[in-house]
Amino acid sequence: MTEAASCRPPDSVLKTCGLSMVFGGLVALDRVDLTVERHSITALIGPNGAGKTTLFNCLTGIYPPTRGSITFESGDGRKISLKGLAPDRVTLLGLARTFQNIRLFSNLTVLENVLIGCHGRMRAGLLGALFRDKKTRAEEKAFIDFSYDLLVRYGLKASVNELAKNLAYGAQRRLEIVRALATGPKLLLLDEPAAGLNINETNELRELIETIRTSENLSILLIEHDMNLVMNVSHVIYVMDYGKLIAVGPPNEIRRNPAVIKAYLGEE
């Protein structure tokens, strides 16, 4: 564990320093230093209740962290502190997420779900909506086309006009990822994307995650319990237990790390 080093990486898209989150007397996050390098897939694992989702919620502004800093580098060299920003601001800066239990807009169509994802990049206001001037119509058409292309590219073409709630479970998971992509993120946070998927769907997901990283040119931070997926897909793995980071490293190191084995299996 080299905490000082992990605070100053060469080219990171996101880093937290000493991030803590306290709920009353419960320390959910205890001085977490986490770095996501540009164009990497970083995984976050740990037993249930380790604080992984809390970390996500702090990063995306749903909880204001108690202490520590979150710095986001959006690619043009600017460093932005995400601490204390509202969730919608965080998304607009380029940090999109999916949810552990799927949170789609279930009574809307698949295309509308993706279009809502484009919200931050569209400009039409009230007057545009009421009068439907040329500019608004052009924008609307451009983003419908964009969303449609995105859906086609990620294999949801057949269900463009379906209601989101009528999709199969695996397709719902995928739609959530596509919807997050529509916000135009630099960093994608995936919260247990493989939960409830069968082995074929998990394989598809692995392919999807790798494709997204290369073709959309972004970084991914991933919470996952499926070790097969994590070990195959990620470049760096962070392991959490009881709100603390207990190990950082590439997959084959983590596999042999005694602290990790202890956290998962208990001591002999």
Add this chain to the structure above:
Amino acid sequence: MATFWICFLAFPLVVFKINANTRSLDTRWDRLYILAGSVFVLTFIWRFLLKRRSFDRLTKVVNEPHGSAPKPTWLTRLAKSRQRGRLLAVVLLSMCVLPFLSNPYMVNIVTSALIYVTLGLGLNVVVGVSGLLNLGYVAFYAIGAYTYALLGYYFGLSFWVCLPLGAIFSTLLGLLLGLPIIRLSGDYLAIVTLSFGEITRLVLTNLDFTRGPRGISNIKPPSFFGLNLNGTPKQFLIETVGFHPDMDLNRVFIYFIILAVVVLTIICVYRLENSRLGRAWLALREDEIACQAMGINRTRAKLTAFALGSTWAGLAGVVFASQITFINPASFSFMESIMILSIVVLGGMDSIPGVIIGAAVLILLPEQLRFFSDYRMLIFGALMVVMMVFRPGGLIKSVREVYIHQASDSKPEPRPVVTALSTMEQGAEDD
């Protein structure tokens, strides 16, 4: 079983009657028999319908294990069919010729039904589209009506000046009210808006310049370019098209104004719903956290929905004041809010044709059923219960817009990156 229960509960109500003349208690056993018989029959119908419904569900599960989209009913189909445009034109045309063929009474009740259509569509933006339960909607209606009444009473401002002013005032009030309560949601929001509605009514009752419970009378009808409509134009119409001689042409004019307002409202609401702003509202209704995660400013979305919904209540209020020519705070009771909400719920949340049908059913039906007027609320309640059991989505469920993509013939479609499940399975076998 249910029969016995109801007979037992209703026994004192139905059977005994105090005879005021002879100061004695009459018993009416025949009524009990009628009640018992009808309830008995009704329970059978009820059971049958419930059984049929659960059977339908069962067969659906067997036939479509993945739970694909439910089959649209004929009402829903009609609402989204290709003939929609033609249907609309026919409806609009018949609405236009109505006053020339019917009597003043008819025109009056259709006008009030149209006012409720406007109110329902406005509330639909708040409740149906954005999912913010507003029980004080009538307050904004009152603001619109009082804007016209007071400005006309004190300053002699005309209808045409007050129509936009009423809309603007209620929008501003919606913003003002929205600011503090926008953090609330669900039940808390409902309670706060409910009390806001009551507060508005009480303020109107107790202020001096609103003339308190006496209300404001002699509100002027809207002027038609300063022309006296009941003079020569009316004579002309009576002679040429057999116009009803008792008809007040000012009323007919109001009818056309509200018809225009309704058409405008439908266009606006439809366009809003299928725009960036409307989709933000829909997202807000569906899931607040996910909505924020999509980069939507929750506060702004809620505020705009609240304020814009109030705008139409203001418009409807101004027209209402000019139609009824006398308003007092009693016209804006909590029951009114409930009525408008029922229109939205009964007709179908977030469904424009649904709200129109809902208003027609709830406003026109009681007028036609004056015969039953004593039992009106009873029938109304029963109707609501039946609706919630058998068509929880409302009379006409909302239908999402279908996007038809034409790009496929002009440019090549992007190659799917993710392979289909079947090829994945093949790959797995190869391994």
